[in-house]
Amino acid sequence: MRVFNCGHCAHLVFFDSVQCLHCGSALAFLPDALTMAALAPAFRDGPGLWRRLGGGGALPDGGRRYRMCCNQTEQACNFAVPADDPAVLCASCRQTRVLPDLSDAANLGRCKQIEAAKRQLFYTLACLGLEPAPGRSGPVFEFLADLPGGPAILTGHNNGTITLNVSEADDGERACRRIALGEPYRTLIGHLRHESGHFYWSPLVRDGGCIDAFRRLFGDERQDYAAALDAHYAKGSAAGDWSEQYVSAYAAAHPWEDWAETWAHYLHMIDLLETAASYQVGITVPAPQSALRHQVVDPFAAPRPAFLDMVRQWVPLTLMLNSLNRSLGQSDAYPFALSSGAIDKLRFVHDLVSVSRQARDAGR
Structure with missing residues (x-):
């Protein structure tokens, strides 16, 4: 993952940044442009709208307006959505179809970590020209938690759906599984990359x-x-x-x-x-x-x-x-x-x- 520069002051910022520490500008990742952008409120254009800033307050993209992904309210996403897109979720968050009980603070924290890894996967696949792609949908995701008396949740892929047990976001649990299975490397982004491989086998190899x-x-x-x-x-x-x-x-x-x-x-x-x-x-x-x-x-x-x-x-x-x-x-x-x-x-x-x-x- 490359590092970025604030579009307003050129200070170094990162993929998960939400504010420039130098100029104070709000930051969001723009999936349509595959870049981090400095944003300023565009109150005159409508509630919740933002405009992209350039050096000196210029509009480098002709003034396109954006909304923040609605998951920003939980500090769970820093992607933006073009204002003319009817979706309330960003291109990455809308791929998640099932979540565990988020009233459980532990599950909420786990899902934030998993979604951060998923945004990283989204970026790489998009840069490779695999996602998003006209006429082709990407994988969908289900993040599930084990329930008392219920079946064990297994991480895997089935017919376009990637399932991940949210306990993989617990460092101790993941380390125990890494040792038990004799794996030298086990990470959230590693899981998601592996399972995305199962998804892309069909369009790239079989089809x-x-x-x-x-x-x-x-x-x-x-x-x-x-x-x-x-x-x-x-x-x-x-x-x-x-x-x-x-x-x-x-x-x-x-x-x-x-x-x-x-x-x-x-x-x-x-x-x-x-x-x-x-x-x-x-x-x-x-x-x-x-x-x-x-x-x-x-x-x-x-x-x-x-x-x-x-x-x-x-x-x-x-x-x-x-x-x-x-x-x-x-x-x-x-x-x-x-x-x-x-x-x-x-x-x-x-x-x-x-x-x-x-x-x-x-x-x-």
Whole structure:
């Protein structure tokens, strides 16, 4: 996620900011423009309307008016809605169809964290040209809590709906599950990225005419899914050597999970590279004879960098990230090592996303 600048005073602001700490301007993210904007009340145009500010109070977009997402009242969203849009919820919040009992303060706090992660996912998918898209809907979300005597809520995807157990927003609960399942990485954004991969498998792979290429690389998804997962969990820590072909041990369970784990990993890569590029990060990897310098390039900038160029930047970037974490006594933020087999699958995802984006741009 890149950093932004206040449109009014150019001070540094962030994706989750609601006010510029330098000039005091109200801030909101504009999904239609994919940017943070400084806003001023537009009382003359109607109640609850805001206008976008530029330097010196100019109107950089011709004076388009916005309303705040109605979830702003709970301090649960900082997205804005164009004034001519009849929806009261922003493009991200309207995707959530089911919520737990929000009169429970714990559930409200959990859902705020989950929605923040979902907005981050929305941004990345939108930058990739996947969402929002004319004529194509994105996934819908159900955030549910376990109830006494009720069935256990499982995180997963089914027919376009992504379900997440809100207990995943509790750090202690998530850490326990990470240890119990032998996972080195488990986060809210990781869950949402993984499950979005299941959603996009259908339009990009199955409906995109790429099923044969997928099966050659990932395997045949028609094998029994439930039996494959049972076998994976039965093996536990004795899952075998998966690292030569997969990004994670869970990816080895079934071709669908391989795809979803690879998809999530690709989104990890895109997001971290964009963040580093926005800070103009350049990395020199120490070497006995000749040090190598890598300048991180924004994956969304034109012309878009080639996949292998992103990988060349990714490896030293994650080495530095882990080294910084260790210097603070923390575990590796990126506990992975990409094999050539995993890179081939990441390239497959990259190519599908690129073709989809080009087709969408050509249809505009």
